[in-house]
Amino acid sequence: MRMVDLIEKKRDGKILTKEEIDFIIAGYTNEEIPDYQMSALLMAIFYQDMTDEEITNLTLAMAHSGDIIDLSSIEGIKVDKHSTGGVGDTTTLVLAPLVASVGVPVAKMSGRGLGFTGGTLDKFESIPGFRIELSDQEFIDIVNKSQVAVIGQSGNLAPADKKLYALRDVTGTVDSIPLIASSIMSKKIAAGADAIVLDVTTGEGAFMKNLDDAKRLAHTMVRIGKLAGRQTMAVISDMSEPLGEAVGNGLEIVEAIEALQGKGPEDLMEMCYVLGSQMVVLAGKAESLDDARVMLKEALESGKALEKFREMVQDQGGDASVIDQPEKLITATYQFDLPAKESGYVTEIVANEIGIAAMLLGAGRRTKEDDIDHAVGIKLKKKVGDAVKEGEALLTIYSNTEDTSAVEQLLYENISIGDNSLEPTLIHGIITE
Numbered sequence: 051m052r053m054v055d056l057i058e059k060k061r062d063g064k065i066l067t068k069e070e071i072d073f074i075i076a077g078y079t080n081e082e083i084p085d086y087q088m089s090a091l092l093m094a095i096f097y098q099d100m101t102d103e104e105i106t107n108l109t110l111a112m113a114h115s116g117d118i119i120d121l122s123s124i125e126g127i128k129v130d131k132h133s134t135g136g137v138g139d140t141t142t143l144v145l146a147p148l149v150a151s152v153g154v155p156v157a158k159m160s161g162r163g164l165g166f167t168g169g170t171l172d173k174f175e176s177i178p179g180f181r182i183e184l185s186d187q188e189f190i191d192i193v194n195k196s197q198v199a200v201i202g203q204s205g206n207l208a209p210a211d212k213k214l215y216a217l218r219d220v221t222g223t224v225d226s227i228p229l230i231a232s233s234i235m236s237k238k239i240a241a242g243a244d245a246i247v248l249d250v251t252t253g254e255g256a257f258m259k260n261l262d263d264a265k266r267l268a269h270t271m272v273r274i275g276k277l278a279g280r281q282t283m284a285v286i287s288d289m290s291e292p293l294g295e296a297v298g299n300g301l302e303i304v305e306a307i308e309a310l311q312g313k314g315p316e317d318l319m320e321m322c323y324v325l326g327s328q329m330v331v332l333a334g335k336a337e338s339l340d341d342a343r344v345m346l347k348e349a350l351e352s353g354k355a356l357e358k359f360r361e362m363v364q365d366q367g368g369d370a371s372v373i374d375q376p377e378k379l380i381t382a383t384y385q386f387d388l389p390a391k392e393s394g395y396v397t398e399i400v401a402n403e404i405g406i407a408a409m410l411l412g413a414g415r416r417t418k419e420d421d422i423d424h425a426v427g428i429k430l431k432k433k434v435g436d437a438v439k440e441g442e443a444l445l446t447i448y449s450n451t452e453d454t455s456a457v458e459q460l461l462y463e464n465i466s467i468g469d470n471s472l473e474p475t476l477i478h479g480i481i482t483e
Contacts, residue, residue: 053077053087060094068107075111079210085217092214092223100228105270106277108228112236113278115210119159119186119242124193126155129329130243132234134267136289137255137297137405142170142200143306144314144322145329147359150198151349154333157193159203159241162415171202176300176379176424180368192365198358199366208236227263231270235278245281245332247325248272252478253290255401261286261478268481283328284481287321288474291399291434294318298413298427298448300379307376310356317433317476323347324477382425382448388458390438394467399434403464407457411449426450428461434474438467 051073060066066074074091077083100108121128129149133139142160150156160170160182171182182202184192192199211233218224238246248271251257252264268284275282287293294315296305308314309322323343330342349355356373363370372378408414412423429446432438444465447454 053083053091057087057090057094060091060098063098065101066104066107071104071107072111075108075115075210078213079115088214088217089221089223092218092221092226092229095228096223096226102270102273102277105228105232106274109232109235109239109274110278112208112210112214112232113239115236116206116208116240118240119207121157121190121242121244123190124155124157126153127244127333128155128157128242129245129247129333130158130238130241131247131249131325131329132238133249134230134234134251134257136251137292137401137408139251139289140173140294140296140302140306140309140318141249141321141325143173143302144309144318145326146198146200147310147362148322148346148349148355149326149329149333150196150362151354151358152330152335152345153197154330154335155193156198156200156329157189157242158198158200159207160200161203170200172422172424173299173302174200174366174368175422176303177363177368177372180363181366184366196358196361196365198362200362203237203241208240211236227267227270230257231267231274235271235274238275239278239280243280245329246275246283247328247332248282248284249321249325250284250286250481251289252286253288253401254403255289255292255405265479265481268479269483272481272483281332283332285324285328286478286481287324288476288478289401291474292401292404292430293321295430295433296427297404297408297430298411299422299424300381301427301429301448303372304376304379307356307359307373310350310359312350315433317474320476324480328480380425380448382427382450384447384449384452384454386447386449386454386458387431387443388445388447388461389441390432390444390467391440391462392467393438393440394469395471396432396434396436396438396444396465397468397470397472398464398466399430400464403460404428404430407460407464410457410460411447411451411454423450435472437471 258264327342336342411426
């Protein structure tokens with residue numbers, strides 16, 4: 051088998067077999083196939099697309115290029131949740147303890163952030179002492195005891211994906227649905243979950259700006275999951291404006307605590323109920339999404355979900371006193387309100403630009419080597435559709451530097467005020483097939 055023949059085959063729009071895809075991924079992972087040949091194949095895939103069967107075979111080959119995490123010793127059906135990304139995406143911080151509080155084991159491996167704000171691990175590390183590096187046995191023991199743990203990904207999880215992603219980034223082939231879908235699903239399958247819930251975001255703060263592309267990606271990943279033997283569902287959610295009100299690591303932990311106290315922003319709570327209901331159904335704890343939502347609301351209102359978060363923090367070495375005193379996490383030196391320049395209704399908050407503003411404050415990373423400032427960020431006071439008066443605060447900036455003029459200018463450029471109130475759409479669809 052020769053790589054050049056497989057490049058030509060895909061270039062001509064023909065279907066690659068499982069054996070051919072296995073050969074390609076093994077050869078590239080082992081550095082027997084050079085970057086220039088893999089780049090040519092990626093471009094051929096970009097233009098010629100792939101069938102569901104091809105994408106599934108590509109996903110499985112990538113998943114098996116490194117470690118496959120064995121979670122079989124954890125009791126029950128393990129359900130993982132993955133978001134394709136967004137700004138102020140606090141859902142995992144709320145979902146993990148909320149879903150675990152109704153008896154669903156959540157054994158989650160998450161990543162760090164690069165870009166807008168920190169990833170889930172960076173956010174949890176805002177809690178003093180919180181450990182995201184656990185041994186496999188410690189991880190399994192905690193989930194069996196408390197139903198929930200969130201840790202860093204194994205260094206050898208889907209190494210083929212890591213190599214391919216870096217190559218796609220420099221060859222103009224990032225925006226390919228077969229390559230995006232296989233990248234996401236290979237890591238989810240390698241992480242050992244029995245079932246997968248996907249939050250496919252669309253809008254200015256999302257990877258998929260176009261709703262039709264987001265729908266196709268969601269359908270593709272659900273089919274891949276099922277062909278790979280994993281029960282899979284997807285939600286298509288809007289990320290035109292930030293989800294919730296907090297953008298920044300410590301601020302998002304505070305928001306998560308407030309949400310688990312029943313005081314969370316309406317859009318964040320709805321997102322958690324929609325995704326959480328799917329996780330509960332896939333875990334076999336409820337027969338319908340409506341029944342699952344009732345269970346989750348009862349767990350929240352009774353205080354069980356907040357206590358599960360406390361247990362999770364304690365299990366992973368964190369200072370659980372922040373749950374009763376979340377203000378301990380609000381440590382930025384300066385707080386500035388951004389006043390509205392006119393009266394009217396908020397008509398647009400461009401999510402990715404708000405994320406960039408938070409990154410400029412230090413809440414995100416420009417490069418993998420950058421340090422995160424857990425204290426800084428932005429707290430929205432107004433959302434799309436809200437009325438605002440001239441001089442009223444649109445948001446609060448949390449900063450450790452006194453001069454935030456560049457950040458303020460960027461924020462003003464990306465928050466629009468008009469004459470008419472808009473009703474934003476949060477959920478564009480739920481995909482089960």
